[in-house]
Structures are given as structure tokens and as C-alpha cells.
Amino acid sequence: MYLNGARWVDRLGRLVACLGLTLLPVFVSASEDDPWEGVNRAIFRFNDTLDIYALKPVAKGYQAVTPQFLEDGVHNIFGNIGDVRNLANDLFQAKFHAAGVDTSRLIFNTSFGLLGFFDVATKMGLQRNDEDFGQTLGYWGVSSGPYVVLPLLGPSTVRDAGGKIPDTFASPYRYIDHVPTRNVTRAVDVVDTRANLLSAEKMITGDKYIFIRNAFLQNREFKVKDGEVVDDF
Numbered sequence: 001m002y003l004n005g006a007r008w009v010d011r012l013g014r015l016v017a018c019l020g021l022t023l024l025p026v027f028v029s030a031s032e033d034d035p036w037e038g039v040n041r042a043i044f045r046f047n048d049t050l051d052i053y054a055l056k057p058v059a060k061g062y063q064a065v066t067p068q069f070l071e072d073g074v075h076n077i078f079g080n081i082g083d084v085r086n087l088a089n090d091l092f093q094a095k096f097h098a099a100g101v102d103t104s105r106l107i108f109n110t111s112f113g114l115l116g117f118f119d120v121a122t123k124m125g126l127q128r129n130d131e132d133f134g135q136t137l138g139y140w141g142v143s144s145g146p147y148v149v150l151p152l153l154g155p156s157t158v159r160d161a162g163g164k165i166p167d168t169f170a171s172p173y174r175y176i177d178h179v180p181t182r183n184v185t186r187a188v189d190v191v192d193t194r195a196n197l198l199s200a201e202k203m204i205t206g207d208k209y210i211f212i213r214n215a216f217l218q219n220r221e222f223k224v225k226d227g228e229v230v231d232d233f
Contacts, residue, residue, distance in 0.1 A: 033147050033157075033217060040149040044209050047154055051194075059194035073117040075196060078189050079128065080109045080116025085170035089131035093139045098129045130223065134163030138224035147213055155216040 034040065063071065083106050090099035105121040105128060113120045122128065137159050138144065145158030153164070168174050176182040204211050 033144070034213060035146050036148065040147065040213075041209055043149040043151055044212075047149065047152065048208070050152070055190070055194050056198075059191055059198060062191050063195045063198065071192070071195065074188065074192050076109070076113070076119045077116040078192060079119065080106065080113070081172055083109070083128065085167055086129045086131045088170045089133060089136045089167075090129060092133070092136045093131065095129075095131075098131075101126050102129055132160075132163060133166040134160030134220070135224050137163055138220075144217075144220065144224075147217060155212055157217075157220065160220065 066074075083102050087099055087102040087106065090096075090102055105126050108121045108124065108126070109116045109119060112118075134157070142159050144160070148156050148158060148161055150156050150161060156164075173182055173186055176185065
């Protein structure tokens with residue numbers, strides 16, 4: 001739930017619906033995927049402290065003063081920008097139908113949706129895909145490697161951490177030369193993301209570190225395998 005790494009909770013809502021069916025195997029084996037738990041927990045505490053005393057209060061304030069329609073519109077704009085990354089990784093994974101859907105989403109939302117402020121594509125039945133380069137590597141057989149917690153960015157794996165670099169080429173921030181504009185846009189993106197996670201964090205129970213680790217690892221496997229997760233029980 002920290003900066004860009006916080007986006008995993010955005011997907012957690014879909015994952016929670018199937019927790020009763022699939023979470024147990026992850027709780028049994030997740031510790032085997034976390035050989036660096038001591039270091040990870042230290043970084044997690046740093047991230048969590050920063051979130052509690054800085055990011056979360058700002059997100060609450062943003063949510064309190066921003067009308068819902070405007071908050072939804074801002075979130076949709078960043079979602080529209082994210083469709084560029086989705087499209088690129090659709091192509092990298094040879095998912096041509098998904099690439100067609102995401103291309104259509106970009107066209108309709110950017111034009112009729114006023115640069116993405118309105119998500120008209122979803123109302124047209126064009127559901128958003130969720131792809132990144134970490135998933136692309138997993139699609140082509142690259143193992144996830146150990147679980148890692150990145151400073152500021154939050155939960156990841158060795159594979160997914162490396163995948164963040166190619167994904168920056170599909171991000172607008174790399175191409176915004178005006179530093180103040182780039183920083184303000186990135187800050188709004190971060191606050192918007194965190195504000196959208198305020199309700200999701202209510203689902204966290206027990207050891208916060210373990211819950212987030214297990215949910216993240218399960219969610220990544222779920223996404224890499226396009227929902228085809230095998231239940232061992």
C-alpha cells in the first residue's frame with residue numbers, strides 16, 4: 001500500500017472473493033518464498049510508518065475535500081494512462097484479443113471519455129486488462145524468485161522488481177521534461193491511488209506483514225496464470 005506498489009490492493013478486491021477457495025496453499029508455502037523476511041519486515045515497518053504518518057492522512061484529506069465525481073474522474077484518467085502499459089504487455093504476451101480491447105479502450109476513453117475522465121469503454125463492455133512486465137516475464141516462464149519489500153514501492157518479487165524498469169517506458173513521467181509538472185502529476189497519482197485503498201485495508205487481519213505478503217503472492221500467481229490457479233487441496 002505504498003506509492004506505486006500500493007496498486008496490488010486495487011486487485012485485492014477481486015482476489016478476496018475467492019480467498020476461501022485458494023488462499024490456504026499460499027499460507028502454507030509463502031514462508032518458503034520469503035527467505036529475506038528479516039530485512040523485508042524492517043523495510044515494511046519503514047514503509048508502514050511513512051504511510052501512517054504521511055501518505056494516509058493526505059489521502060484521507062484528499063478524499064474528504066474532493067467530490068466523488070471528480071475523484072472518480074481523476075482515477076479514471078490515471079487508469080486510462082495505465083492502459084498504455086497494459087497494451088504493451090498484451091503484445092509482449094501475444095494476447096492479441098486483449099491488445100485489441102485495450103487499444104479500443106484507449107481510443108474511446110481518450111476521445112469520447114475526455115482524456116479518460118469518463119470510463120465510457122467499460123460501459124461499452126470493454127473490460128480493462130491488467131498487465132505489467134513482471135507478468136510478461138512470468139508468462140514466458142521466468143520464475144518469481146524470492147519475495148521482496150521495496151522501499152516506498154512496497155511488496156514485490158525479484159522478477160516483478162526487475163519488471164518495473166521496462167514498464168517505466170509506458171509511463172508518461174519518463175517523457176515529462178518539466179520537473180514541477182512531472183512531480184505534481186506523480187504526487188496526484190500517488191494520493192489518488194492511496195485514497196482508493198482506504199476501504200480495502202479494512203480486509204487486513206492478523207499479522208499485517210504476513211497478510212499482505214500472502215495476498216500479494218497469491219494475486220501475482222493468479223494474474224500471471226490468468227486466473228488458472230490450481231487448488232492442491
